[in-house]
Amino acid sequence: MKILNAWICQIENSSVVPVFGDLEIEEGKIIKIVEKEFDLSKLVKPNNDEIIDAQGRVLTIPNVNYHDHIYSRLAKGLSIKGDMSNFPNILKNLWWKLDSILDLEMIGASTKMAALESIKNGVTYIIDHHSSPNSANDSLQLISKTLEQFSLRNVLCFEITDRNGVELKEKGFEENIDFLKNHTSDNSKSLLGLHASFTLEDESLHKASRLIKQNNWGIHIHLCEDKSDEKLSLKKYYSKPMQRLSKYNLLNDK
Numbered sequence: 715m716k717i718l719n720a721w722i723c724q725i726e727n728s729s730v731v732p733v734f735g736d737l738e739i740e741e742g743k744i745i746k747i748v749e750k751e752f753d754l755s756k757l758v759k760p761n762n763d764e765i766i767d768a769q770g771r772v773l774t775i776p777n778v779n780y781h782d783h784i785y786s787r788l789a790k791g792l793s794i795k796g797d798m799s800n801f802p803n804i805l806k807n808l809w810w811k812l813d814s815i816l817d818l819e820m821i822g823a824s825t826k827m828a829a830l831e832s833i834k835n836g837v838t839y840i841i842d843h844h845s846s847p848n849s850a851n852d853s854l855q856l857i858s859k860t861l862e863q864f865s866l867r868n869v870l871c872f873e874i875t876d877r878n879g880v881e882l883k884e885k886g887f888e889e890n891i892d893f894l895k896n897h898t899s900d901n902s903k904s905l906l907g908l909h910a911s912f913t914l915e916d917e918s919l920h921k922a923s924r925l926i927k928q929n930n931w932g933i934h935i936h937l938c939e940d941k942s943d944e945k946l947s948l949k950k951y952y953s954k955p956m957q958r959l960s961k962y963n964l965l966n967d968k
Contacts, residue, residue, distance in 0.1 A: 715739045719754075720768035722747060725775060737773065742865070776838035781934075783809075784842050784857060785816055787827040801940035809845075810877070816846035818856055825857050829864035838866055843907055843934050845873035850885040854893040858902040871907030871934045874922065876915045883918060887925075894929060908935040908964075911955040912946035916962075923962040933964055 717737045724731050724747075738746040754770050789812055796807030816824075821844075832840060840861065846853050854870045861868050870893060874886040886907070894904040906926055908914060926933060938944060938955055947955050959965045 716765045717773060718765060718767050720771055720773040723772060723774045732772075774836070777836045778839040778841070779832065779837050780841050782828065782840050782842045783845070784824050784828040784840070785813060785821060785844055785846055787824040787831070788820065801942050802946075813845040813873075814848055814878075817849050818853065821846055821849065821853055822856055822860055825860040829861055829866055832866060833864065839868065840866060841869045841905075841934065843871055843873060843936075845875075845907075845909075847873075847875075847878045847882045847886070850882070850889040852889075854889055854904075855897045858893075858897060858899075862901065867901040869903045869905055869934075871905040873907045873909050874918060875909035875913040876918055877909070877913045887921065891925070894931065905932045905934040908933055910936040910939060910943050911958050912943055912950060916951070916958075919958060919962045919964065923964055926964070935959075935964075 716739070719734075720737060721732050721734055722737055724733065733747070733749045734752040735747060735749040737744060738748075752770075786809070789808070792808075792812075794808055797803045798807060828840070828842075832838070842857065844853060844857060850872060854872055857870055858868060872886050872889040872893070874883060874890070876883050890904070890906050898904050906922055908919075908922060911919070922933065925931060936943070937959075944954050947953060947958065951958060953961070956965070
């Protein structure tokens with residue numbers, strides 16, 4: 715594919731450096747940029763499906779969504795019952811109710827909606843933090859394969875939490891490990907997912923620490939998303955979130 719006559723906005727040393735010219739793509743990768751003089755009077759729209767004439771439009775690098783909750787996409791317009799006046803109540807009366815009833819069909823539909831909305835907004839890379847405690851098995855694989863259909867690269871994890879009991883927590887660990895070991899690729903990577911520290915017991919953080927060391931893994935965690943995170947962590951564990959994560963070596967340069 716070739717894109718002709720575009721202002722190509724490249725990033726160099728944290729600055730945008732636009733050049734006018736043509737761009738050539740092969741197997742999904744930019745292989746050539748040809749600079750030329752800007753002159754709209756010379757533009758002629760090519761009669762070829764593989765050649766796009768940008769006609770002086772701006773061509774930018776794709777956007778990255780660094781924290782998505784794909785499973786929430788179908789929540790738009792829901793009639794919500796219960797107090798929503800603070801963050802803990804929003805979790806209890808909306809998100810924790812929603813994620814507990816998700817099945818694979820709903821997860822697949824949510825992923826398709828996320829893919830379409832992402833493409834419309836120029837997002838081609840999604841880092842997702844998934845939660846479906848009663849439908850954990852194969853959920854990450856489903857999300858990955860669905861995003862692959864839309865050529866969207868991704869980094870996925872499953873949310874581990876103690877709020878739903880030991881059995882569902884362990885299923886969360888298992889889903890993260892299975893995806894890492896069996897379903898990642900050049901375009902779909904894995905992180906270990908952790909909910910906010912106030913829903914994670916010390917034993918879970920200790921296990922997470924062992925796993926990331928064994929697998930040279932990173933974590934994706936909610937950290938001080940709201941003031942209640944710190945207050946609840948202090949009340950339950952006598953430590954702030956950062957202190958607890960540091961205690962188990964979950965924060966480092968990697």
